[in-house]
Amino acid sequence: MSESDDWQRLSPLALVFLIVSGLQRQVRENLFLFAGAGAGAAFTDWLGLRELALIALVFVLFSVLGAMLYHRRFRFRMEADAVRVRRGLVEHKELRVRFARVQNIQLGQPFYFRPFNLVRFSLQTPGASDKEVELPGIDRSLAETMRDRISAARGELEETEARPEPEEGADPEPLEQPAVFAPSSGRLFLHGLSSNQVWVIAGLFFYVGGNLLERFGERVEQVAERALENGQAIDLPVSAWALGAGALLVFLLILFVLSGLLALVRFWRFRLRERGDRVIALAGLFDRREQTLRRAKVTGLQLRQSAVGRVLGCWSLVLRQTRSSDHETPAGGNAFVVPGLRQDDLALAEALLPGAVFPGRFQRISPRYRRFAFSRLLLGLLLALVLAGLLFGFDHWSLLALSVGALVALPVLHLRFRQWGWALEEGVLWVRRGLLGQRIDGFDLEQVQQARVTSSPYLRRHDLVGLELVLPQGVIGLPFLPSRPAAELANRALATAEQARFHRV
Amino acid sequence: MDNGSANTPRRPGQAVFSNRQVPLAELPDYQAAKLDLVSLRFAPYAALTAGLLWLGLAAAVFIAPRLPFADVTLPPGLVLVPLVALIWFVAVAWIDGRRRGWALREHDLIYRSGLIWQRTAILPFARIQHVETASGPLERLFGLMRVKCFTAGGMGADLSVEGLDRASARKVRQHLLEQIRDEDGMDDAARGEDEEAGG
Known part of the structure; x- marks a missing residue:
């Protein structure tokens, strides 16, 4: 049985990390109490500097106490195919995460861990919104052993391929391959x-x-x-x-x-x-x-x-x-x-x-997108003006406001339309969108979880549809596509997803 | 040119590897699937749920000025707004309820909904994580049941098939569960090993 197979405790220095992260969390969660929306003014008017310092001290004391109890309770152990963690303050929890479920391994080293060669070891799984397992303040060599064992168990890395021990004083970068x-x-x-x-x-x-x-x-x-x-x-x-x-x-x-x-x-x-x-x-x-x-857990970029x-x-x-x-x-x-x-x-x-090939050119969506958005925006502006006119009276400024609104909207909508684009290259769909900047999503059609085709009366009149492809990381939509290419794209996505070797994530 | 396969003796029953090009037009078209309409009881159920909300609003507008302790004067025609909305939304819900359709294909589930804004969702079986059926008190009153299919993409990626009668909903759930088991039984078994328990 190796060292990592026994129940392990966190290093005493992990307390520093737990206190710092606890304080960060307290500040993040309670910031709205002390700042913004006039609350800050109210607080600083009612409370003096001494009272504020006292509140801060209470926060610090609570964080320190919480961190100490958490640290005292925390235990972890590596098993043949999983990592097991015991933790919790009020409610004691025991968590077991199988290596096969791990999609991301993180090793972090805050500056105060460096002299002691300690690291923060975290694991992410697809189901959890945040890090599912976090082991702050464990020895670097132990963390690397765990990382390699998890990788080996997932079949990514042969045990024999485990990297050699770094020399004393060498740069603690994990791998020797060129970047x-x-x-x-x-x-x-x-x-x-x-x-x-x-x-x-x-x-x-x-x-x-x-x-x-x-x-x-x-x-x-x-x-x-x-x-x-x-x-x-x-x-x-x-x-x-x-x-x-x-x-x-x-x-x-x-x-x-x-x-x-x-x-x-x-x-x-x-x-x-x-x-x-x-x-x-x-x-x-x-x-x-x-x-x-x-790589197998990457669902797109x-x-x-x-x-x-x-x-x-x-x-x-x-x-x-x-x-x-x-x-x-x-x-x-x-x-x-x-x-x-x-x-x-x-x-x-x-x-x-x-397998991805970056596309040379993107196909545009229908120009009716621009016309539709502009006409509806104009209609909205007109309605707002009529309403404002009925309430406050009409004058020539209203017409000017409408004209300025329309003039500003026209180039904005044109830019937005120009950015929308899509390209299918070697089974990878690329979708571009943006206004002044741009975002290009690329994903293998194998990753599609669901296809949705939507239409409004306007779209149906012009033989257009909106296509939404649901992916593990979210929904990617393409508006105003001619219905035939949209249906072909949906059929292609479904056929690829249904024949994919890797099914559920 | 010989691709090598001619020199290798083929065992009986061994499949010949092929990788022929599949034209887009030959792919199964989701639009060609013939959808079954949902239960006839769904239209009155949908109309009732849509109507209850607007009826409540209309009642509030009608009653509010008449309350002894309320010093509120509303324009007399205001009560017409929720009433008109009630008629509109009840009519839309009714027609939508009569038009909703669903279909099971070999590898996916199709569900069409909406009257003005129409939506067709196609969910491959291979992407379903788990399936459940649910029904609220009103649905039970109408003998209806929903089939909810959960996927990896979170809440936005789940599909809820509404308007099925209980027997159909149970059959669909069973069929989907069988499909999932067939496709990835090992994965399901392994997934159950992750545990979190109070200590």
Whole structure:
């Protein structure tokens, strides 16, 4: 019996991880109590700094106590074909996860684990929304043994192929094969600039900092009023408009640089490697993470290019799995993202999705999409204007608003229409959509779980339908397809799925 | 050119590997399947469930101004809005209930629903994780039963076949279970091993 076959406990240092992650969770779940929607203002008005510090202390104490109890109770054991975990504070649980069900193995190493050569070992299964098993603070060699045993049990890796022990002081990267993709730091920074996380950061900033901004504005108003009462002139070096525009520009610059830096920290020294049936990504500055994905469990991929990414020529790729998260934000930390791709690197999609051939051109949907969307939007605007007119009276501004709305909608709908496209190459369906940016989903028709054909009276009048293909990772829809090609595509998808060797995920 | 198979003696009963091209037009067309209509009792059931909601709203609009403690004045014609909606939705539900259809093919289940916005869903048996039948009190009153098919894609990917009479629903469930067992019995048995128990 090997070391990993006995019941094991977590390292004492795992407590640090449990406390930190517990605090993170507390902050995430209770943030709305202290920030945003005026609640923050109310709290800071009612409570002094001392009371707030006391609340924070209570939160910390609860997290520490919870982590200690959790750590004390936690046990895990490797069995011949499964990993077994005993855990739980109030309700004691025993969980057994078979290796065959594991679709993703992750090894993470926060910076405070590094001196002790400890790692965080996580397993994901298709049924669970989050990591089903997480073992924080176990020895790296034990984690690697477990990883290799799981891989061997799933038939991906021969036991004899298990990698040799790394030399003392060597870079603890898991594999010796050259990386199939290793973007430079510059590319990673560009990925941060073009990633949509910029807007997530902006949203978070306004959510948390809205209260502070409001107070700052009030303070400026007070200063200005006092100055006016005292008859003092307020001299600004530049006009108020220029000042506002400058402040906005600086804010955006800070936002983009921050996003770039965050991407650098998250994807620091990103290396993508292939080993047999597995794809392995290694990245992270403070928390070095190794994600191992079984190819057989990949249900598709998504290529993304934001509007900024189009200017910078920057793409990213997300490997999709059953019910997997595709977000890059901390909440979607399990997404398998390959950042910093150039146009020339898109062939990587073909390497990662076996049998895939990236299409040269996409077929468009029916141009009636544009006409339909525009006419319905115009009708909606007209109705809104009539309603507003009946309530508040008609004037020439209403007509101007309608014209401006229509003028803005026209190019937007045209861009949206132009982005919609699909292509079927070697049994892999590619669906493109977007507005200023674009997302291209690629998946083998074998993965289709269900096909749905929808139609409205307008679509039926023009012999069009909407096609929805349900996949393990979600629904991919194609609107306004001529009914014949749509039916052929649905028939093809069903025939492929019904003859597929791999059935239920 | 010899592809090698001529030199290898073939055992009796051994299948000859072939990989001929299948033209798209030769693939089984889901549109060619003849759908069976759902139970005749489904139309009144659907109309009743649609009508109850709007009847409740119409009653609320009618009664609210007449309550002794309520100081509410509603336009006199307002009660007509839920009444018109009631007639419309009851009619749509009735006609939809008479048009809904389903079919079992060799490898999949087809279900068509909707009157104005029509939807045809085709679910391959190979993708079904498990099957269950369900019926609410009203459905039981009308002798109806739903067959729910669960797949790996989550709630959005599940298919609920409504409007079957109990006997048909049970037959469909049994057929689907047999198909699943035939297709992947080993997988089902293995799946049951994952466990989570209180300790």
